[in-house]
Amino acid sequence: MNICDLSTPALLVDADALDANLADMAALLPGPRLRPHVKAHKTTALARQQAAVGHTGFTCATVREVEGMAEAGLGEDLLLANEVLDTRRLGALDARVTVAIDSPETLTAAVRGGVREVLVDVNVGLPRCGIAPERAGWLADEARAAGLTVRGVMGYEGHLMLLPDLVERARLTEECMAKLAAAHADVGGEVVSGGGTGTYAMNTWVTELQAGSYALMDTAYTAAGLPFRQALTVLATVISVTDHVGSLPGWAVADVGLKALGMDHGNPSVDGQVWFVSDEHLTFAPSEPLRVGDRVRVVPAHVDPTVTLHERLHVVRGDEVLDTWAVDLRGW
Amino acid sequence: MNICDLSTPALLVDADALDANLADMAALLPGPRLRPHVKAHKTTALARQQAAVGHTGFTCATVREVEGMAEAGLGEDLLLANEVLDTRRLGALDARVTVAIDSPETLTAAVRGGVREVLVDVNVGLPRCGIAPERAGWLADEARAAGLTVRGVMGYEGHLMLLPDLVERARLTEECMAKLAAAHADVGGEVVSGGGTGTYAMNTWVTELQAGSYALMDTAYTAAGLPFRQALTVLATVISVTDHVGSLPGWAVADVGLKALGMDHGNPSVDGQVWFVSDEHLTFAPSEPLRVGDRVRVVPAHVDPTVTLHERLHVVRGDEVLDTWAVDLRGW
Numbered sequence: 198m199n200i201c202d203l204s205t206p207a208l209l210v211d212a213d214a215l216d217a218n219l220a221d222m223a224a225l226l227p228g229p230r231l232r233p234h235v236k237a238h239k240t241t242a243l244a245r246q247q248a249a250v251g252h253t254g255f256t257c258a259t260v261r262e263v264e265g266m267a268e269a270g271l272g273e274d275l276l277l278a279n280e281v282l283d284t285r286r287l288g289a290l291d292a293r294v295t296v297a298i299d300s301p302e303t304l305t306a307a308v309r310g311g312v313r314e315v316l317v318d319v320n321v322g323l324p325r326c327g328i329a330p331e332r333a334g335w336l337a338d339e340a341r342a343a344g345l346t347v348r349g350v351m352g353y354e355g356h357l358m359l360l361p362d363l364v365e366r367a368r369l370t371e372e373c374m375a376k377l378a379a380a381h382a383d384v385g386g387e388v389v390s391g392g393g394t395g396t397y398a399m400n401t402w403v404t405e406l407q408a409g410s411y412a413l414m415d416t417a418y419t420a421a422g423l424p425f426r427q428a429l430t431v432l433a434t435v436i437s438v439t440d441h442v443g444s445l446p447g448w449a450v451a452d453v454g455l456k457a458l459g460m461d462h463g464n465p466s467v468d469g470q471v472w473f474v475s476d477e478h479l480t481f482a483p484s485e486p487l488r489v490g491d492r493v494r495v496v497p498a499h500v501d502p503t504v505t506l507h508e509r510l511h512v513v514r515g516d517e518v519l520d521t522w523a524v525d526l527r528g529w
Numbered sequence: 530m531n532i533c534d535l536s537t538p539a540l541l542v543d544a545d546a547l548d549a550n551l552a553d554m555a556a557l558l559p560g561p562r563l564r565p566h567v568k569a570h571k572t573t574a575l576a577r578q579q580a581a582v583g584h585t586g587f588t589c590a591t592v593r594e595v596e597g598m599a600e601a602g603l604g605e606d607l608l609l610a611n612e613v614l615d616t617r618r619l620g621a622l623d624a625r626v627t628v629a630i631d632s633p634e635t636l637t638a639a640v641r642g643g644v645r646e647v648l649v650d651v652n653v654g655l656p657r658c659g660i661a662p663e664r665a666g667w668l669a670d671e672a673r674a675a676g677l678t679v680r681g682v683m684g685y686e687g688h689l690m691l692l693p694d695l696v697e698r699a700r701l702t703e704e705c706m707a708k709l710a711a712a713h714a715d716v717g718g719e720v721v722s723g724g725g726t727g728t729y730a731m732n733t734w735v736t737e738l739q740a741g742s743y744a745l746m747d748t749a750y751t752a753a754g755l756p757f758r759q760a761l762t763v764l765a766t767v768i769s770v771t772d773h774v775g776s777l778p779g780w781a782v783a784d785v786g787l788k789a790l791g792m793d794h795g796n797p798s799v800d801g802q803v804w805f806v807s808d809e810h811l812t813f814a815p816s817e818p819l820r821v822g823d824r825v826r827v828v829p830a831h832v833d834p835t836v837t838l839h840e841r842l843h844v845v846r847g848d849e850v851l852d853t854w855a856v857d858l859r860g861w
Binding site for chain 2: 204205206236258259260280281282283299300302325326329355434436438445456459460461472476477478480488489490499502506507508528529
């Protein structure tokens with residue numbers, strides 16, 4: 198099939214860019230050194246590619262992601278790297294499920310849901326989830342007393358991912374990981390989990406890195422100096438063209454809007470200048486004249502929330518559609 | 530059922546606010562004077578409520594919305610108020626389908642797809658779709674020569690919807706509608722379609738108003754002086770609480786993030802101060818101390834792109850869940 202036959206807007210993944218990203222990361226962090234985060238693509242077929250290059254443990258952000266990975270037969274070692282109170286669906290899954298805890302309440306919820314293994318989530322500097330490092334050992338003791346296996350610690354230095362200064366990013370990563378190491382000394386267990394695409398090359402302290410964005414990549418990560426290739430675009434059709442009106446230069450309108458693009462990092466990029474984005478429209482001044490019916494490829498400013506808006510993802514090489522994958526981990 | 534039993538994040542619609550919004554609009558613009566826009570809620574069950582108060586013609590933004598409305602038996606008079614080239618699925622629907630055209634290409638696509646009725650979409654000032662007013666008559670002639678029925682014109686003054694100065698908004702609406710009236714004189718037909726929630730009270734020129742947001746409402750429309758009530762919130766669970774770290778005051782984290790909130794209008798509102806939003810987290814300083822497990826209601830900054838992120842919408846009165854509706858018009 199050719200991309201001309203696709204209804205638009207349509208998510209496209211460049212097969213060669215994806216393959217290169219997966220191979221490059223697997224070379225640096227082989228097998229269990231990487232625990233790919235599925236939140237970045239929400240697609241079990243893509244996770245299967247990551248498993249094929251050696252990573253069989255995965256990171257998830259939602260119960261639905263854990264559930265879908267288990268149903269897809271990818272449940273060898275699933276980490277729900279997030280606090281969760283509604284654990285009803287976790288215990289019965291045909292998978293090895295480990296859950297992050299950072300409080301007595303999340304500990305109790307894990308027990309109640311039939312979860313057997315946990316990591317203690319440690320706050321290493323990002324003001325979000327995670328227990329204070331000096332209290333991690335106490336929570337681990339409580340968890341073991343409640344019958345849980347404590348596999349170790351996790352801590353996410355998310356506030357450092359896009360720091361432009363690489364030296365500063367590395368220095369602060371070391372500071373964060375020193376906190377995690379201190380907590381680990383108190384908690385025990387073999388797992389020290391953390392990091393992301395932005396710190397993949399400098400976070401040498403974790404036993405497993407939780408990177409996700411590296412597979413499809415983000416323009417913000419490219420700007421932050423990451424070497425992975427932009428693999429994801431949104432294909433759109435030009436549905437209206439106006440030459441010019443008074444002093445306004447000409448513009449084109451493509452059928453991709455707020456409901457097909459993650460907008461929290463701002464407007465997408467296209468060959469030309471973006472004017473504004475509406476629910477189902479992108480209005481822009483194209484670099485070269487366009488005609489109604491032309492196809493354009495739009496690069497979203499943030500990949501993760503873009504993928505979650507689409508039902509499927511088309512794997513392409515040039516204009517040829519090689520495969521179509523369901524984005525089957527959406528929802529909660 | 531009580532909202533405590535819902536998995537979070539969950540879309541909530543306040544039944545009383547919704548009913549009041551529907552009744553207030555129907556009183557001002559009864560029956561066919563309003564053609565509710567389904568893009569604002571993407572929910573056929575909600576459209577059915579709009580039909581119950583008298584509006585049986587609907588506005589759609591996508592082929593999928595037209596298709597879903599037809600399948601739900603709400604196809605008495607569906608307007609696809611958008612340019613579309615991929616018309617393959619439109620002709621065979623069991624519904625009266627009218628499509629907007631603004632170019633020879635969209636005209637040809639309508640014929641090719643088996644569409645029988647069109648409106649000429651006129652650019653009234655918003656730089657997006659629509660033919661120049663002075664060329665509308667020509668396109669109507671072409672459409673009739675191709676065997677299509679031309680029902681009239683449409684023109685959307687979208688750039689005026691949120692203008693804070695009501696007098697200016699009214700004056701500019703009149704200017705836009707004068708352009709639409711001139712085009713209508715050349716095009717003919719009984720329909721003059723346009724307007725939106727922001728101009729519902731002042732656009733007295735259209736024969737049918739295309740408002741959608743009035744049903745669930747948006748904080749931006751409330752700020753712009755619209756009298757409808759905020760009916761939509763997102764229910765979230767507090768999953769982590771931190772007292773304070775160094776000089777940072779305490780914060781809470783709720784399980785609602787970029788994948789559950791339309792972010793193009795900025796951060797959501799919550800009882801407290803929002804710090805930042807991550808994929809699955811909202812980090813904020815709450816007004817009153819919160820505990821892990823507490824539920825909070827978050828008001829998204831933009832309703833339309835928020836709704837499209839959710840599979841269902843729970844109709845509530847206080848903490849009681851009265852009904853659950855599928856958001857069944859998502860996708861394309």
